[in-house]
Amino acid sequence: METRIKIALTKGRVEEQTLPIFTQAGIDITAVINKKRKLIFDLPNDPYTIILAKGPDVSTYLSKGAIDIGIVGSDILTEQQSQEYELLDLGIGQCQFVLASTKDFDPQAVKRKVIGTKYPNITQAYFSKRGEDVEVVKLEGSVELAPLIGMADAIVDITETGTTLKENHLKVYDYLQTVSTRVVVNKMALKQHRELIFDFIDRLAAQTKNNKGVTLK
Numbered sequence: 591m592e593t594r595i596k597i598a599l600t601k602g603r604v605e606e607q608t609l610p611i612f613t614q615a616g617i618d619i620t621a622v623i624n625k626k627r628k629l630i631f632d633l634p635n636d637p638y639t640i641i642l643a644k645g646p647d648v649s650t651y652l653s654k655g656a657i658d659i660g661i662v663g664s665d666i667l668t669e670q671q672s673q674e675y676e677l678l679d680l681g682i683g684q685c686q687f688v689l690a691s692t693k694d695f696d697p698q699a700v701k702r703k704v705i706g707t708k709y710p711n712i713t714q715a716y717f718s719k720r721g722e723d724v725e726v727v728k729l730e731g732s733v734e735l736a737p738l739i740g741m742a743d744a745i746v747d748i749t750e751t752g753t754t755l756k757e758n759h760l761k762v763y764d765y766l767q768t769v770s771t772r773v774v775v776n777k778m779a780l781k782q783h784r785e786l787i788f789d790f791i792d793r794l795a796a797q798t799k800n801n802k803g804v805t806l807k
């Protein structure tokens with residue numbers, strides 16, 4: 591039976607920006623582009639199976655060894671404290687983590703701040719580093735609502751163009767870290783399918799701006 595590597599691709603923004611890179615790399619992903627509700631695709635001309643999943647699940651599948659390669663944002667890898675090998679930064683899905691709130695927010699005035707976020711671990715780590723004890727409230731989306739409806743003093747979220755913050759009259763109070771899309775490999779899979787995996791990484795790396803993969807020791 592033909593050996594295939596299982597590549598989980600994060601649905602949504604990451605998928606939209608990654609598929610053109612696949613095409614440029616000569617990988618036929620017509621079936622993925624024309625998908626309806628299908629989630630798994632055995633590509634016709636390459637030994638790759640593409641699996642479409644939500645970002646946090648891509649990271650979970652990777653850590654459980656259910657897939658060989660994950661294409662996922664560094665926001666999720668950091669949040670989930672992923673231990674897998676990051677082989678390539680695709681240079682897409684670029685955004686930044688910020689601390690934001692309403693314009694009248696005074697960081698010194700609130701004793702124990704309530705912070706709304708989709709990223710509780712990153713938020714806790716940020717405030718711990720500053721020696722500040724905060725209450726972190728986990729939200730699932732539209733995080734910008736939290737300070738507007740009086741549910742949180744501030745938020746930790748990602749921003750790209752700044753449009754969402756601006757349209758909701760929120761201001762950036764600090765920059766935490768930058769985010770981009772990474773290609774991550776399960777350690778066991780790398781032992782089993784080293785050649786196939788490095789060939790795949792090289793094909794993508796040749797199309798990315800910085801044009802280099804990460805060399806393993």
Ligand SMILES: Nc1ncnc2c1ncn2[C@@H]1O[C@H](COP(=O)(O)OP(=O)(O)OP(=O)(O)O)[C@@H](O)[C@H]1O
Binds near residue numbers: 644
């Ligand atoms: N505004 C943004 N600009 C650039 N990249 C972003 C932005 N928001 C998220 N990302 C990156 O894209 C990944 C997936 O984001 P996307 O918005 O497609 O999914 P999501 O946040 O889970 O939304 P949904 O729940 O609507 O699917 C994030 O993990 C992050 O790495």
Ligand SMILES: O=P(O)(O)OC[C@H]1O[C@H](OP(=O)(O)OP(=O)(O)O)[C@H](O)[C@@H]1O
Binds near residue numbers: 733734754755
């Ligand atoms: O700076 P901008 O370009 O406006 O992008 C920032 C927005 O994008 C993300 O939300 P997303 O669209 O993923 O929706 P969500 O709120 O449901 O997570 C993020 O959480 C911000 O809300």
